[in-house]
Amino acid sequence: MTLDVDWAVRWVRASAATVTEHREELIELDRQIGDGDHGENLTRGFTAVIAKLDALDAPPEQVGDVLKLVATTLMSTVGGAAGPLYGTAYLRAAKVTASAQLNSAGVVALLEAATEGIVARGKARPGEKTMVDAWTPAVAAAVAAADAGAPPSEVLAAAAAGAAEGAQATIPLLATKGRASYLGERSIGHLDPGARSTELILAAAAGAAVD
Amino acid sequence: MTLDVDWAVRWVRASAATVTEHREELIELDRQIGDGDHGENLTRGFTAVIAKLDALDAPPEQVGDVLKLVATTLMSTVGGAAGPLYGTAYLRAAKVTASAQLNSAGVVALLEAATEGIVARGKARPGEKTMVDAWTPAVAAAVAAADAGAPPSEVLAAAAAGAAEGAQATIPLLATKGRASYLGERSIGHLDPGARSTELILAAAAGAAVD
Amino acid sequence: MKKLINDPQNVVTESVEGFVLAHADIVTKNDDPLFVSRVGGAVQGKVGLVSGGGSGHEPLHAGFIGVGMLDAAVPGAMFTSPTPDQIAPALQAADGGAGVLAIVKNYTGDVLNFETGAELADAEGVEVATVIVNDDVAVENSTWTAGRRGVAGTVLVEKLAGAAAERGDDLATVTAIAQRVIDNVRTMGVALTACTVPHAGKPSFDLPEDEIEIGIGIHGEPGRHRIPLAPADEITATLLDAVADDLALAAGEQVLLLVNGMGGTPASELYIVYRQARALLEARGAQVARSLVGNYTTSLEMQGASVTVLRLDDELTGLWDAPVHTAALRW
Amino acid sequence: MKKLINDPQNVVTESVEGFVLAHADIVTKNDDPLFVSRVGGAVQGKVGLVSGGGSGHEPLHAGFIGVGMLDAAVPGAMFTSPTPDQIAPALQAADGGAGVLAIVKNYTGDVLNFETGAELADAEGVEVATVIVNDDVAVENSTWTAGRRGVAGTVLVEKLAGAAAERGDDLATVTAIAQRVIDNVRTMGVALTACTVPHAGKPSFDLPEDEIEIGIGIHGEPGRHRIPLAPADEITATLLDAVADDLALAAGEQVLLLVNGMGGTPASELYIVYRQARALLEARGAQVARSLVGNYTTSLEMQGASVTVLRLDDELTGLWDAPVHTAALRW
Ligand SMILES: Nc1ncnc2c1ncn2[C@@H]1O[C@H](COP(=O)(O)OP(=O)(O)O)[C@@H](O)[C@H]1O
Ligand SMILES: Nc1ncnc2c1ncn2[C@@H]1O[C@H](COP(=O)(O)OP(=O)(O)O)[C@@H](O)[C@H]1O
Ligand SMILES: [Mg+2]
């Protein structure tokens, strides 16, 4: 069992759908410890991605082509912290998925590259209450699943579950990166919006793999 | 029975007290159809009057002296429409009370002069929803009482009652003078603040005459 | 009531004190009675310009003292016209021997107090002329009432008459210029929220979350009527149409467009209003030759805006472009 | 949510459109991607100055384009930093052959997007230097966090570096001047009310009627802590002391004092804050040599203010006094 470019397209469409559906929730989370634009920014970005995808003359051939389109579109339409961070994530992921099919190791490589991209740009380590706290356990769970011989769809399901857990675990954290860090102690007790959107996007990836 | 300079001083002190006591009410009335400063303006003005009165080297000798002090102080401390209008009222009243004692005719003359002063400055006729609508019936009631042989204290009581009635009667009026006129139809249904303060001041005059 | 103030009674004196300290190169103040005037005193031989009125409309009027505009300003208590004993010495302080023009907004209180103030100054040998600004088209049937209010158009009167005085026009000419501006300027405003006068402690009117007041003045008075909240373009059309119709604006005319914030409106919103007002003027065939966008005649922290249109001619345009050096307007 | 807007999605484009129409003598805009630059294009041989960031802080940054200040500004979505594809062409448009200084406020988003934007411009042959403004002393432990935010001090960086560029300094010198300003400027702010981002539709935080937020940023973020409403003099002391202490201000020093309104604060209140801040600086033996009071770095319609102190030296004072001709700052 492998994942192909159709999966990637389904993933992107599902990402756009879930981000748009949770727009208000993400805005509200960001309003509490940030500036209230995360849901708006991602919705704007993924809406633009879908528009670009729909406007393509020829369907994309490889997973990497899809991810690269996502990367450049998010970079030029999202802005804020999330734009460059997600943009770099997809760009790095695109680089390691230049093949037509992804097996479980390929899925792990994709997730690892994305996470490394985010860390390279944002310089956040785990525990600083950012999206890194969702990506890191997602990668760990994916690695464990792949090591246990799970097929790509299950690797993604594990990653999504890891991201969900990681997102929840940001609640008690004190933010030391991103806008929430300005709040000091007052950042404690809130779910990080970027961790939540990571959870949504990885759930979309897993969902797209079982469709 | 006549009224002397002590009555005038009592009247002024009672005016200051009642205006201060009704400060919020006058502000609220003015807030509804004006700019919400009438109670503040009159309190500031009468507080200054009392300070001037207290600072006098020698007690004033005549009713007219007291009224002139009130006139100049209100003019220089109240501002707004009420400052010049009340200021002129007291100034004109002072001119016709240059004697030590006021009989009933003298009280009528005082009230008439005050009203004429307000009309001369503000150009409002009765029915335009201004303080003129309190002063005019006050004068009419005073004239009737004096004609019927009432003593000064009863002439003032009649004037106060006339002012109270006149003030109430401003409620259904459409304002065509003063700030309330800008509201057009929306000025209907509200008591005019200047008519209400006139009622308070004339009640103070009557009260000071029976003390 | 949430305000960056100390004792509500001291708002005017403290804020004027701060203003004069911050702009000591342009203005100075007299304390008792309170008025603000140009540093260095009256300009000999120049017609003096004085305005004043209740406080709470900042930068009006003290913010417009300086070369090319006012010589003195008289701040009253919050939303309360100043008193004659303030006005008279301000008129005297502005007199450089060529007489003084008093620019008065049309409110009963302002008119009456300036009347007496002018009388007192006249008794001291100051020649005083007075113009009454009444640009607010929201006041209907104005012949049967206290008349139209003076609102944001006042700034334009002060600028243009100020430029005329600065170039050396005599009192009659400066007065005529001021009157020409008054005759050709109209304004209408909208409030999204009320404002709170410090001494009153509560909002000047209660406005539901989904309604706005059309035709407000600048003293937190309620407007002529209340309408449901609408898109900015619609609201702007209501204001602009009233103004342009009243002005009987014809195609081909040149105008100055002033979009004035009431104090609590973000600049971004004022420019959205400007964009539409300009488009509507151009659709009428008028040409927006000069523009001004910002907080110039405010009502404390009220959210809202007013749209002012002034019909220009070459002379007025030239006077507009003449240098001005005040705290709030400078070029 | 009560705003003078049309579709919340169009607030930025419509308001920039209005801004450019109103100031067509100073600025022009590029539509896709959106940025604003000096009319007439880059000045040959002069170092270009570019800034940008989320919208909602007007007049920052486009209001500071013009002679003596910026060459281009890049407006992002509301409170959202712009994207590299906007930033890169703005940097190019500002390049007159002597390189470009990017003035970036210290927010993760702004820093990252400008980083990429500069890389893209560099690839097109534009020499780009970057300074990061981080004047907000409200952010404690800044070494362990995203660092201090860039707030109202940005205006001073833009003015002084702009004057240096205008007098012909090269890129290294202009950058050094900008950095010297950054090293010597500190700010702290207070909010009495939250603001409402159009797309969010509700206030950025909930604040009871008797509480205020100390140490807010300019994006409607809640502050470091919440205190009961207090007199202006007390609040001002809290802000000024934090700023002056952090700056290690010594007696005898000359400073520039900026009291900045957050957008919804009446001018009268800003001057009350100014009065007290100035008194406290003088009590410390500092001399307030230059002042600026008004809405320069706002958070939409937020009510509140920030106090900024810049340590001056003769060169910086001279650069401050140098002519500037922008929509929002002019002398
Ligand atoms: N340095 C960083 N590293 C990783 N993630 C970060 C960093 N800074 C911020 N983030 C993430 O970005 C999210 C905020 O994104 P968004 O609201 O779109 O941008 P902004 O903060 O510029 O408004 C945060 O919730 C956090 O997860
Ligand atoms: N032209 C006028 N003639 C008589 N009274 C007037 C006139 N205009 C206003 N008033 C009175 O003044 C009152 C308002 O006074 P005040 O609130 O102190 O002044 P302002 O309207 O300037 O704020 C009104 O209620 C009305 O009774
Ligand atoms: Mg955000």
Ligand SMILES: [Mg+2]
């Ligand atoms: Mg009143």
Ligand SMILES: [Mg+2]
């Ligand atoms: Mg008043």
Ligand SMILES: [Mg+2]
């Ligand atoms: Mg943001």
